[in-house]
Amino acid sequence: MKKPIIFILLFILKLNGLNAQSICFNPMFGGSKLELNKQYFIVNSTDSIQIETLKFYISNMEFYNTEQLVFKEKNSFHLIDAEDSTTFNLMINLEPNINFNQIKFNIGIDSITNYGGAMGGDLDPTKGMYWTWQNGYINFKIEGKSNLSIAKSNDFVFHLGGYQNEFSTLQTIQLPVQNSQVIPINMAIDKWIYEIDLAKQNHIMSPSKEAVILSNKLSAIFSVTK
Amino acid sequence: MKIKTIVIGFIIVLLFAFASADKSLFTTPKNWPKPAYNFKKNQLTDSKILLGRVLFYDPILSRNNTISCANCHSQYTAFTHVDHALSHGIDDRIGTRNSPALMNLAWHQSFMWDGAINHLDMQALAPISHHDEMDENIKHVIEKLKASKIYPLLFYNAFNDSTITGENTLKAISQFMLIMVSANSKYDKVKRMEDSFTKQEENGYRLFKQNCASCHTEPLFTNREFENNGIPIDSLLNDIGRKRITQNDQDYLKFKVPTLRNIEFSNPYMHDGRFKRIFEVINHYTNIQKSKTLAKQLQKPIILSSNEKVDLTAFLLTLTDKDFLFNPKFSFPKEVLLK
Numbered sequence: 001m002k003k004p005i006i007f008i009l010l011f012i013l014k015l016n017g018l019n020a021q022s023i024c025f026n027p028m029f030g031g032s033k034l035e036l037n038k039q040y041f042i043v044n045s046t047d048s049i050q051i052e053t054l055k056f057y058i059s060n061m062e063f064y065n066t067e068q069l070v071f072k073e074k075n076s077f078h079l080i081d082a083e084d085s086t087t088f089n090l091m092i093n094l095e096p097n098i099n100f101n102q103i104k105f106n107i108g109i110d111s112i113t114n115y116g117g118a119m120g121g122d123l124d125p126t127k128g129m130y131w132t133w134q135n136g137y138i139n140f141k142i143e144g145k146s147n148l149s150i151a152k153s154n155d156f157v158f159h160l161g162g163y164q165n166e167f168s169t170l171q172t173i174q175l176p177v178q179n180s181q182v183i184p185i186n187m188a189i190d191k192w193i194y195e196i197d198l199a200k201q202n203h204i205m206s207p208s209k210e211a212v213i214l215s216n217k218l219s220a221i222f223s224v225t226k
Numbered sequence: 227m228k229i230k231t232i233v234i235g236f237i238i239v240l241l242f243a244f245a246s247a248d249k250s251l252f253t254t255p256k257n258w259p260k261p262a263y264n265f266k267k268n269q270l271t272d273s274k275i276l277l278g279r280v281l282f283y284d285p286i287l288s289r290n291n292t293i294s295c296a297n298c299h300s301q302y303t304a305f306t307h308v309d310h311a312l313s314h315g316i317d318d319r320i321g322t323r324n325s326p327a328l329m330n331l332a333w334h335q336s337f338m339w340d341g342a343i344n345h346l347d348m349q350a351l352a353p354i355s356h357h358d359e360m361d362e363n364i365k366h367v368i369e370k371l372k373a374s375k376i377y378p379l380l381f382y383n384a385f386n387d388s389t390i391t392g393e394n395t396l397k398a399i400s401q402f403m404l405i406m407v408s409a410n411s412k413y414d415k416v417k418r419m420e421d422s423f424t425k426q427e428e429n430g431y432r433l434f435k436q437n438c439a440s441c442h443t444e445p446l447f448t449n450r451e452f453e454n455n456g457i458p459i460d461s462l463l464n465d466i467g468r469k470r471i472t473q474n475d476q477d478y479l480k481f482k483v484p485t486l487r488n489i490e491f492s493n494p495y496m497h498d499g500r501f502k503r504i505f506e507v508i509n510h511y512t513n514i515q516k517s518k519t520l521a522k523q524l525q526k527p528i529i530l531s532s533n534e535k536v537d538l539t540a541f542l543l544t545l546t547d548k549d550f551l552f553n554p555k556f557s558f559p560k561e562v563l564l565k
Contacts, residue, residue: 117267117347118396125351126365126392132355134342134471167473208473 019094022182029190053143054082064102079122107171108139111163148198160215162207169215188221255409261332268397273383278402280562288360298325301556304488311499315359322463324499327492329408339481339497340468347396364392408487408550430541440523441483452480453521456514478519490546508535
């Protein structure tokens with residue numbers, strides 16, 4: 001609903017010589033665009049996987065020229081939902097004449113924001129990314145089915161979150177990029193899910209050591225496409 | 227001329243500052259600590275407080291529109307669930323804990339017996355979503371509010387925006403909970419030199435300061451910490467307390483220290499409501515069984531004669547604040563909900 005307003009704003013900014021930067025997150029599976037609810041077969045096996053839900057937060061987007069911070073997006077919280085491809089593309093208003101060769105961002109919501117009370121936009125608790133019995137944001141949510149899972153209906157559910165001390169699951173990703181108007185970032189979801197032994201582990205729904213371990217493996221799935 | 231303009235400008239700025247946040251809606255009682263709640267991010271207004279109050283009393287927050295916050299938090303019992311050791315919610319389902327009394331919440335940074343919630347704004351989400359309480363979800367609540375006859379206008383009046391969001395719903399509920407300040411008991415009046423204790427109450431106060439005040443710290447009558455007060459675990463409920471949240475063995479059987487304000491009306495007592503009467507609570511503290519995580523304040527036995535127990539109780543009864551318990555500001559908003 002907010003998107004058209006953002007586009008109009010960007011257009012006006014552009015007329016004024018400001019710099020619109022697009023960063024596009026592309027969830028992938030087996031080398032091509034992830035399709036929800038599609039049955040994928042694990043390479044060299046008869047086991048299958050399908051992804052039904054993929055939602056995660058990208059936050060605190062920063063641009064660097066070598067080691068120097070040159071731009072930091074304000075109020076930088078973006079909920080990306082595989083069901084809605086319009087959420088893949090983040091439009092960021094850079095200041096004019098900024099040169100950068102690296103970007104840095106978080107997967108998830110930082111601890112200060114987690115202590116901040118009720119917030120709106122992508123952080124509104126109606127977005128289905130908020131734990132209520134022990135409050136805090138879910139940073140990364142993936143749900144689906146696999147014959148390997150022994151849970152009811154072969155489901156697997158991984159809600160990764162937690163912001164306190166040793167249960168912090170926030171991940172910082174740093175990627176070298178080329179200074180171009182559109183930066184496409186691929187996320188190899190298959191690579192991450194193959195790290196999990198679905199026969200032994202089929203759900204995480206609270207802050208835990210397991211959530212930290214799985215979150216730490218997320219950074220390896222991001223790559224910039226040339 | 228220039229100075230005049232600056233002065234007028236300054237006055238306008240000042241007026242604006244006062245107009246945007248009405249200070250009379252919330253004041254910190256004299257000699258109280260600074261509130262923990264950040265009012266700058268959710269400035270109190272009459273219309274937001276009214277919206278929060280209507281939401282607090284409206285069963286629309288529950289799955290089948292039968293249970294409101296007030297069901298387990300009724301005003302005349304200091305906003306707790308009287309006569310119920312464990313609170314029951316939707317479909318008469320019974321939870322695992324005694325609903326806490328609600329007052330002076332602006333001074334708290336953590337909520338629930340185990341501190342599972344870190345901000346007042348997010349507190350209401352827990353009972354709304356809990357299977358045994360309201361068994362609803364906030365997204366569906368918002369849909370119901372949007373479709374209702376009364377809420378779009380109440381939200382418009384409160385937020386200048388009839389679009390109903392989760393954020394504004396939670397902030398409005400917070401506003402109502404923030405103004406629930408209890409600071410006008412006999413104890414408070416004595417402290418303000420407007421009243422005086424009887425001899426018995428005076429002696430009770432002395433005993434209180436000696437034996438209880440290190441956890442039930444004045445003026446809030448809680449140190450807002452988590453402590454193991456020595457009550458043995460109930461093997462049926464198997465509630466491990468704060469450890470559930472921190473997964474730290476040091477927090478085994480620790481629960482948040484509750485306020486003693488309005489204790490006369492907030493029975494039953496303890497996180498599982500196991501004690502019905504104040505004398506049972508006092509008798510517990512004079513018979514503590516030692517355990518690994520027992521509060522350090524309870525390591526030394528508390529010894530009280532039966533007369534002293536009576537005096538201590540007399541003091542505890544001075545914490546009753548009838549202005550709070552019967553204040554129409556906090557009561558069922560019949561002018562809105564019965565329309």
